[in-house]
Amino acid sequence: MNPEQGSQPKELKRSMKSRHLFMLSIGGVIGTGLFLGSGYAIGQAGPMGAITAYLFGGLLMYMVMVCLGELSVVMPVSGSFQAHAERFIGPASGFMIGWTYWLSWAIYVGLEFIAAGLLMARWFPDVPVWVWCAVFTLILFGINALTTRSFAEMEYWFSAIKILAVLFFIVVGGAAIFGVVSIKGQSAPFLSNFIGDGLFPKGFIGIFISIMTVVYSFMGSEIMGVAAGETEEPEKSIPKAIRSIIVRILLFYVLATFVLSAIVPWKKAGVLESPFVTVFDMIGIPYAADIMNFVILTAILSVGNTGLFACTRILFSLSQSGQAPRVFGKINKRGVPMNALLVTLVFALLSLLTSVIAEETLFVVLLAISGVGGVVTWMAIALAQYKFRKQYIADGGSLKDLKFKVPFFPLLPILCLIMCAGIVVFTAFDAAQRTSLYIGFGFVAACYVFYYFKFTRKKIDETVLSNEQPDKVV
Numbered sequence: 001m002n003p004e005q006g007s008q009p010k011e012l013k014r015s016m017k018s019r020h021l022f023m024l025s026i027g028g029v030i031g032t033g034l035f036l037g038s039g040y041a042i043g044q045a046g047p048m049g050a051i052t053a054y055l056f057g058g059l060l061m062y063m064v065m066v067c068l069g070e071l072s073v074v075m076p077v078s079g080s081f082q083a084h085a086e087r088f089i090g091p092a093s094g095f096m097i098g099w100t101y102w103l104s105w106a107i108y109v110g111l112e113f114i115a116a117g118l119l120m121a122r123w124f125p126d127v128p129v130w131v132w133c134a135v136f137t138l139i140l141f142g143i144n145a146l147t148t149r150s151f152a153e154m155e156y157w158f159s160a161i162k163i164l165a166v167l168f169f170i171v172v173g174g175a176a177i178f179g180v181v182s183i184k185g186q187s188a189p190f191l192s193n194f195i196g197d198g199l200f201p202k203g204f205i206g207i208f209i210s211i212m213t214v215v216y217s218f219m220g221s222e223i224m225g226v227a228a229g230e231t232e233e234p235e236k237s238i239p240k241a242i243r244s245i246i247v248r249i250l251l252f253y254v255l256a257t258f259v260l261s262a263i264v265p266w267k268k269a270g271v272l273e274s275p276f277v278t279v280f281d282m283i284g285i286p287y288a289a290d291i292m293n294f295v296i297l298t299a300i301l302s303v304g305n306t307g308l309f310a311c312t313r314i315l316f317s318l319s320q321s322g323q324a325p326r327v328f329g330k331i332n333k334r335g336v337p338m339n340a341l342l343v344t345l346v347f348a349l350l351s352l353l354t355s356v357i358a359e360e361t362l363f364v365v366l367l368a369i370s371g372v373g374g375v376v377t378w379m380a381i382a383l384a385q386y387k388f389r390k391q392y393i394a395d396g397g398s399l400k401d402l403k404f405k406v407p408f409f410p411l412l413p414i415l416c417l418i419m420c421a422g423i424v425v426f427t428a429f430d431a432a433q434r435t436s437l438y439i440g441f442g443f444v445a446a447c448y449v450f451y452y453f454k455f456t457r458k459k460i461d462e463t464v465l466s467n468e469q470p471d472k473v474v
Contacts, residue, residue, distance in 0.1 A: 169280070208429075
């Protein structure tokens with residue numbers, strides 16, 4: 001045995017605590033989708049329409065999370081839903097989910113570097129954006145390269161800043177609605193913006209259009225499952241995290257949307273770069289734009305940090321099952337899959353370059369694949385849970401032995417699949433996003449075709465060849 005190999009750990013360390021898992025999931029959801037995308041949702045659907053869309057998205061997220069929770073408690077491995085899909089749906093589906101999800105997040109990590117650099121230009125206009133991209137790349141690489149605990153601690157504080165900002169906004173904005181805090185140039189609005197043009201000024205069509213934006217905002221909550229393989233006492237931490245995450249995320253989104261809608265007329269909300277900045281400015285908070293610029297920068301770095309972690313673990317999981325080169329499954333003494341981390345970072349930077357070099361071709365293709373990846377992953381989680389429970393019962397398993405289980409089975413996972421399919425159908429009716437479906441699902445189909453020729457067909461050929469070999473003469 002090679003002594004160097006023998007000194008390397010073969011499994012990831014379980015060093016994350018329950019508080020890390022909780023903040024990691026919240027950090028994956030509260031980001032630019034809330035700080036920037038909420039205004040778009042309000043503008044598309046009106047005040048109550050946007051709130052209805054967030055409640056719909058929250059229900060779908062709840063179903064995905066409880067399905068993932070049951071699977072992650074039974075099978076708490078790094079890579080989570082990729083490993084679950086491989087075992088309970090099939091190896092080809094595990095291969096497809098793993099590579100689609102890895103590609104989706106790797107692209108987003110690259111985009112977050114650009115976004116962070118652009119935000120810094122507000123304070124340092126003379127410094128080129130690429131300099132900040134390089135700085136943030138090194139920072140996030142350093143955080144992920146140290147230990148899992150260092151990553152978790154940094155993400156804990158990233159998420160804490162975002163949560164405090166949203167809570168502060170809800171409290172101060174809520175006070176302004178009812179006249180406790182004054183708004184510059186106008187009296188207390190109360191609920192006038194809700195009843196002025198009706199609760200649903202654009203009807204159900206507006207709700208359906210905004211639902212697509214809302215659901216994509218919630219994607220990232222499934223990262224909790226990716227971290228399950230590195231969490232202390234997953235049978236206790238995961239259920240606890242799920243129960244608290246669902247309620248709090250919904251409260252953050254719904255209450256924040258309520259405050260925005262009450263203060264900013266819905267027709268104006270959709271054209272604002274950041275409605276949060278507008279509200280802070282209307283209330284008269286000094287340096288409102290700079291405060292929100294810092295919060296959004298934190299949100300972007302949080303997403304990049306989380307995405308880099310998720311990509312690394314998914315690639316590690318793929319290598320463990322032989323669906324990616326074995327070199328990505330090696331772990332250093334700090335418990336980090338360093339090779340997987342490095343190749344993810346390199347790809348993220350290459351995808352970043354396509355926004356300049358091949359913006360109308362390869363960059364568009366990568367973005368389309370990335371958008372479809374989230375919906376496909378959620379569908380795979382629901383289907384894997386459905387097939388697991390069916391197999392578990394068929395093998396004589398008792399529901400009493402499951403430490404966390406999906407309620408209303410099989411209705412809940414089936415409804416989850418139907419709702420996810422509905423999101424795809426709604427997207428198909430939007431001409432601007434229809435092409436992304438063709439490209440995204442084309443990549444999904446390509447994964448299955450590649451798996452067939454690379455793995456399934458190879459096994460068939462090897463079996464045929466072995467059967468054709470003449471028996472050895474003894």
